Amino acid sequence: MRHPIAAVSAAALLALAGATGLAEAKPASLYAPSAVVLAVAQGEDAVTVVRASTLSCAPTAQGTHPDPKAACAALNAAAGTLDALLAAPDANRACPMHYDPVTVTADGVWKGSRVSWKHTFSNACTMSTTFNGNAVFAF
Amino acid sequence: MRHPIAAVSAAALLALAGATGLAEAKPASLYAPSAVVLAVAQGEDAVTVVRASTLSCAPTAQGTHPDPKAACAALNAAAGTLDALLAAPDANRACPMHYDPVTVTADGVWKGSRVSWKHTFSNACTMSTTFNGNAVFAF
Numbered sequence: 613m614r615h616p617i618a619a620v621s622a623a624a625l626l627a628l629a630g631a632t633g634l635a636e637a638k639p640a641s642l643y644a645p646s647a648v649v650l651a652v653a654q655g656e657d658a659v660t661v662v663r664a665s666t667l668s669c670a671p672t673a674q675g676t677h678p679d680p681k682a683a684c685a686a687l688n689a690a691a692g693t694l695d696a697l698l699a700a701p702d703a704n705r706a707c708p709m710h711y712d713p714v715t716v717t718a719d720g721v722w723k724g725s726r727v728s729w730k731h732t733f734s735n736a737c738t739m740s741t742t743f744n745g746n747a748v749f750a751f
Numbered sequence: 752m753r754h755p756i757a758a759v760s761a762a763a764l765l766a767l768a769g770a771t772g773l774a775e776a777k778p779a780s781l782y783a784p785s786a787v788v789l790a791v792a793q794g795e796d797a798v799t800v801v802r803a804s805t806l807s808c809a810p811t812a813q814g815t816h817p818d819p820k821a822a823c824a825a826l827n828a829a830a831g832t833l834d835a836l837l838a839a840p841d842a843n844r845a846c847p848m849h850y851d852p853v854t855v856t857a858d859g860v861w862k863g864s865r866v867s868w869k870h871t872f873s874n875a876c877t878m879s880t881t882f883n884g885n886a887v888f889a890f
Contacts, residue, residue, distance in 0.1 A: 645803035647815065649786045649859030664784035664860040666805035668815045675814075676786065676807045717865060719858035720788030721803040726856060728867065 643670040644724030648687075650677065650749060651717045652739075656732050658715040665751045682747035687722070690748075694718055694729040702744040707737035714739050716749050782809045783863030787826075789816065789888060790856045795871050797854040804890045821886035826861070829887075833857055833868040841883040846876035853878050855888050 646669040653661045667675040669684035677683050690696035714736045718729040733739035743749055785808040792800045806814040808823035816822050829835035853875045857868040872878035882888055 645790065645800055647788045647790075647803045647805045649788050649805070651784065651786075651860045651865065653865070658865045661784055661860045661863045661865060664786045664807075666786045666788070666807045666814055666859075668803075668805045675805055719865070719867065720805075721790045721800045724800045726790065726792070726797045726800060726858070728858065 645721050646670045646684075646687075646723055647675075648718050648720035648722065648727065650683075650751070651719075652749060652751075653715045653717065654713075656713045656715060658717050658730060661717075663751060678751050679747050683750075686747045694727070695731075697746055697748055698731065698742055700744055700746075701742045705741045707735065707741055710735055712736070718748075784860050785809045785823075785826075785862055786814075787857050787859035787861065787866065789822075789890070790858075791888065792854045792856065793852075795852045795854060797856050797869060800856075802890060817890050818886050822889075825886045833866070834870075836885055836887055837870065837881055839883055839885075840881045844880045846874065846880055849874055851875070857887075 648667050649664055650667060651658065651661045651664040653659065665675060665677040667673075667677045667680055667683050667687075669680075669687060673680035673684040675683075686697070687694075712735045713732050715730060715732045716739065718727065720727060733742060739749075787806050788803055789806060790797065790800045790803040792798065804814060804816040806812075806816045806819055806822050806826075808819075808826060812819040812823040814822075825836070826833075851874045852871050854869060854871045855878065857866065859866060872881060878888075
């Protein structure tokens with residue numbers, strides 16, 4: 613003989629557990645998350661990070677970045693392709709040729725997809741000249 | 752004949768460029784940066800991120816995370832080894848066996864080093880049971 617009450621409570625328990633569990637995987641809101649940690653490190657391998665900023669661009673621009681609004685606008689303009697930040701160097705500025713590499717990284721999530729980006733400049737002057745006033749790594 | 756004035760100004764210019772460039776690679780403060788983007792994604796590959804939080808733990812606990820203080824304390828307790836977050840599952844809770852994977856990621860910088868961590872749970876209930884109230888991914 614089956615035990616309807618026991619069967620029902622087991623099913624209810626399972627449904628409850630399933631519902632609770634699934635609820636946690638659902639989006640908390642309608643926007644796709646965009647949040648990154650931007651870092652500047654000495655050397656080629658980003659092992660010694662000297663500065664880092666958090667930046668969240670959805671639903672509003674915020675973070676420890678000094679100008680989240682401008683940085684989010686610049687990232688939106690780059691359409692998530694972070695190499696686009698390297699596309700407009702200041703042609704009128706010269707840099708010394710010494711090799712003292714600086715590596716910039718951007719890790720996190722952009723419009724719902726995980727991102728991990730890294731670029732090494734031969735020195736900090738080259739970095740500054742290449743970014744040419746772009747707000748993203750201006751911290 | 753050498754032109755001392757021209758030589759001096761070229762050297763001064765180079766020194767200035769070098770100094771300006773180098774200044775940007777120096778740490779802005781005395782603490783090692785600790786900032787991460789924590790994300791929860793549907794699936795095994797973290798391609799569809801449903802929620803993300805920023806968390807900066809130095810010099811103060813802040814971010815879009817709902818409880819930055821508790822999350823930073825939990826990360827400090829894990830000593831940067833994020834697998835430690837998986838070490839104390841709730842032994843008294845059962846989960847359904849269905850496979851609906853949830854992937855959690857932590858990307859950014861911890862105490863001056865770049866970090867990238869990923870773990871996939873077979874479903875959200877397993878995730879919740881494994882984290883067992885830990886504040887880091889409670890958002």
